[in-house]
Amino acid sequence: MTTIEKLEILSDAAKYDVSCSTSGSDRQGGSGLGSTLPSGICHAWASDGRCISLLKILLTNYCIYDCSYCINKRSNDVERVAFTVDEVVDLTINFYRRNYIEGLFLSSGILNTEDNTQEMLLNIAKKLRLEKGFNGYIHMKAIPGASKELIRETGKYVDRMSVNIELPSENSLKFLAPEKNRDTIIKPMKYIGEEYEYVLEEKKMKKKIDNFMPAGQTTQMIIGASPDSDKQILKLSENLYEKMALKRVYYSAYIPVNTDNKLPSLITSPPLLREHRLYQADWLLRFYGFKADEILTDSKPFLDDKFDPKVSWAINHLDQFPVEITTASLEMLLRVPGIGTQSAWRIVSYRNNSILDFESLKKMGIVLKRAKFFITVKGKYLNSFFLDRELLEKVLTEKKDTQLKLY
Numbered sequence: 001m002t003t004i005e006k007l008e009i010l011s012d013a014a015k016y017d018v019s020c021s022t023s024g025s026d027r028q029g030g031s032g033l034g035s036t037l038p039s040g041i042c043h044a045w046a047s048d049g050r051c052i053s054l055l056k057i058l059l060t061n062y063c064i065y066d067c068s069y070c071i072n073k074r075s076n077d078v079e080r081v082a083f084t085v086d087e088v089v090d091l092t093i094n095f096y097r098r099n100y101i102e103g104l105f106l107s108s109g110i111l112n113t114e115d116n117t118q119e120m121l122l123n124i125a126k127k128l129r130l131e132k133g134f135n136g137y138i139h140m141k142a143i144p145g146a147s148k149e150l151i152r153e154t155g156k157y158v159d160r161m162s163v164n165i166e167l168p169s170e171n172s173l174k175f176l177a178p179e180k181n182r183d184t185i186i187k188p189m190k191y192i193g194e195e196y197e198y199v200l201e202e203k204k205m206k207k208k209i210d211n212f213m214p215a216g217q218t219t220q221m222i223i224g225a226s227p228d229s230d231k232q233i234l235k236l237s238e239n240l241y242e243k244m245a246l247k248r249v250y251y252s253a254y255i256p257v258n259t260d261n262k263l264p265s266l267i268t269s270p271p272l273l274r275e276h277r278l279y280q281a282d283w284l285l286r287f288y289g290f291k292a293d294e295i296l297t298d299s300k301p302f303l304d305d306k307f308d309p310k311v312s313w314a315i316n317h318l319d320q321f322p323v324e325i326t327t328a329s330l331e332m333l334l335r336v337p338g339i340g341t342q343s344a345w346r347i348v349s350y351r352n353n354s355i356l357d358f359e360s361l362k363k364m365g366i367v368l369k370r371a372k373f374f375i376t377v378k379g380k381y382l383n384s385f386f387l388d389r390e391l392l393e394k395v396l397t398e399k400k401d402t403q404l405k406l407y
């Protein structure tokens with residue numbers, strides 16, 4: 001099989017991995033170097049917000065495991081291929097030189113052993129950096145179960161690593177991927193997180209130390225393959241952010257690919273709205289000072305379809321509103337639906353020097369469409385009215401066609 005034929009298969013197999021925030025593969029023109037863009041090139045967002053093009057592929061779709069949700073599971077009858085180290089290096093360099101890509105995202109099934117697979121990934125990274133002088137972005141997998149030394153060594157040559165946690169709970173893992181062990185997934189995440197923070201600290205003190213994946217680590221969780229609640233998912237994400245220095249948790253609506261009575265049927269639509277709501281809630285954890293336990297409770301463990309999680313929280317905590325904009329703390333401003341992090345900071349700095357009114361809020365660019373129901377300026381609402389819960393729910397229910405616009 002030619003490298004380009006392998007590329008067709010291994011770029012297609014990589015599309016289920018969302019842990020690099022890709023916007024999906026760009027298949028314009030299909031395959032081959034003669035087309036507008038070759039297979040496997042996707043757009044992703046770097047940590048600084050830049051949109052970058054990545055070659056997104058698997059090293060191999062062979063796998064010794066049989067996770068029931070995965071297209072590449074051992075028992076599936078799919079065409080199997082594996083790149084060699086040199087093939088991945090050459091593809092990356094060729095595409096980079098032609099300006100097709102700015103980096104490489106490389107994931108993999110487990111070929112023979114975990115260590116063997118990790119070693120191949122390491123050799124690719126090493127060869128790209130040391131022999132080919134490749135300065136582009138590299139995101140690689142840390143393979144659960146591979147040795148610490150190999151993972152540590154890989155981290156020296158790549159920008160970012162990810163260990164996919166895949167399922168939100170140990171029970172789901174036992175049910176859908178019984179050969180896997182929660183510990184072998186969590187351990188490398190913990191180790192990578194500790195090493196990342198250690199290197200950051202050492203660098204702050206200007207100590208000479210090897211690089212270690214400067215863009216940090218991410219992971220992905222499959223949503224909807226198992227019965228885990230949004231609360232379980234958010235609690236886990238919160239833990240990962242707090243304890244393992246995760247940069248991002250990506251949520252991937254489960255796309256049924258296998259017939260299995262433990263899984264949703266093949267005609268089930270991927271839960272895209274749920275995925276979208278989880279991203280919104282994740283945003284609240286990372287930037288708005290919310291805790292998972294505030295967003296969801298044991299009696300209401302799933303996010304609302306009708307409202308984004310911030311609106312939902314506000315409607316369920318009307319006793320904390322209206323927020324008086326001229327005196328409210330930054331923390332409380334951040335809880336007002338419609339007021340984002342930038343707007344909250346703008347309000348705080350403006351009112352230190354000037355008198356705040358609704359006009360000045362508008363001039364600052366603050367969109368009052370939703371916020372006006374939850375704020376007062378010097379004790380007055382914008383339209384001199386207060387809406388009770390029932391009316392608020394009517395006014396703030398998102399129309400179905402606008403629910404997915406944000407992402």
Ligand code: SF4
Pocket residue numbers: 063064065066067070071072073074108109110
């Ligand atoms: S280990 Fe990864 S590639 Fe292999 S079957 Fe499980 S999810 Fe798929």
